[in-house]
Amino acid sequence: MVRSVSAGETAPTTYAWAVHAQQLRVRAGRRMAVDGLDLALGEGVHGLLGPNGAGKTTLMRALATVLRPAGGTLSVLGQRVNGRLDLRRLRQQIGYLPQDFGFYRRFRVREFVEYIAWLKQMPARDVPGAVQRAIDRVGLTDRAEHRMRTLSGGMRRRVGVAQAIVNDPRVLLLDEPTAGLDPDQRLQFRALLRELAADTCVLVATHLVEDVAAACTDVVLLDEGRLVFQGVPADLAAAAGGDGPGDSPTERGYSELMRRHREGLA
Numbered sequence: 001m002v003r004s005v006s007a008g009e010t011a012p013t014t015y016a017w018a019v020h021a022q023q024l025r026v027r028a029g030r031r032m033a034v035d036g037l038d039l040a041l042g043e044g045v046h047g048l049l050g051p052n053g054a055g056k057t058t059l060m061r062a063l064a065t066v067l068r069p070a071g072g073t074l075s076v077l078g079q080r081v082n083g084r085l086d087l088r089r090l091r092q093q094i095g096y097l098p099q100d101f102g103f104y105r106r107f108r109v110r111e112f113v114e115y116i117a118w119l120k121q122m123p124a125r126d127v128p129g130a131v132q133r134a135i136d137r138v139g140l141t142d143r144a145e146h147r148m149r150t151l152s153g154g155m156r157r158r159v160g161v162a163q164a165i166v167n168d169p170r171v172l173l174l175d176e177p178t179a180g181l182d183p184d185q186r187l188q189f190r191a192l193l194r195e196l197a198a199d200t201c202v203l204v205a206t207h208l209v210e211d212v213a214a215a216c217t218d219v220v221l222l223d224e225g226r227l228v229f230q231g232v233p234a235d236l237a238a239a240a241g242g243d244g245p246g247d248s249p250t251e252r253g254y255s256e257l258m259r260r261h262r263e264g265l266a
């Protein structure tokens with residue numbers, strides 16, 4: 001008997017980059033918020049920085065396959081996402097914390113993370129263990145049975161991270177994950193990022209330049225939908241002008257690169 005083989009089984013499992021964009025264009029409303037972006041990301045933690053309106057959220061949404069690109073090419077885990085292909089398999093391998101993530105207020109923390117695991121079509125036998133592990137990893141073990149509506153803003157954010165990592169994604173997209181976290185939690189979150197960096201492509205959009213310096217292997221600087229800079233945090237710090245704005249070398253490097261870009265010097 002000849003067994004039929006699904007496309008997924010024969011799809012290549014090796015690819016040069018977890019995320020690869022070439023001249024990518026993505027619309028947000030009427031605006032081309034990502035406009036000619038070239039970007040290649042492998043495993044590791046990539047800090048996505050840029051001013052308000054730079055296109056960070058729009059890029060995240062395209063990578064999460066929520067927005068379809070308007071032009072250029074985009075591959076995630078070796079699969080082109082601008083075609084009309086079935087994206088279900090790919091989505092099962094992506095974790096996404098949106099900037100404003102929605103949840104049911106009456107759900108308990110465990111129920112909510114379980115619900116996302118089911119949406120990601122995780123095998124039923126794996127769900128309880130995976131949910132517990134995700135909740136433990138974000139430090140909410142003692143809140144697992146609490147209702148979402150009773151949590152503080154920072155705790156809800158951590159549930160957002162838990163739901164994003166519950167399926168052990170190979171591409172993890174976190175849009176401002178540290179907003180509202182207290183200093184202790186921010187340190188714990190950085191440790192979690194470093195742990196994930198080993199075998200996951202993590203993209204973290206943030207305005208906290210210090211988070212990037214402390215926990216990212218790589219920095220991606222975006223302005224007006226285009227790549228301004230990509231390099232290790234030390235390169236960002238090295239770009240710092242002597243007396244430019246900013247309280248640390250990394251912040252000064254950010255401001256200096258942005259200034260040079262805007263003045264057409266970069």
Ligand SMILES: Nc1ncnc2c1ncn2[C@@H]1O[C@H](COP(=O)(O)OP(=O)(O)OP(=O)(O)O)[C@@H](O)[C@H]1O
Binds near residue numbers: 030033052053055058
């Ligand atoms: N739904 C929309 N309709 C119209 N314009 C939009 C929409 N969403 C985003 N934009 C515009 O697209 C541009 C990029 O927005 P985006 O949210 O991607 O930026 P961002 O870098 O994430 O900004 P922030 O740091 O403020 O979160 C902005 O000029 C924004 O005003």
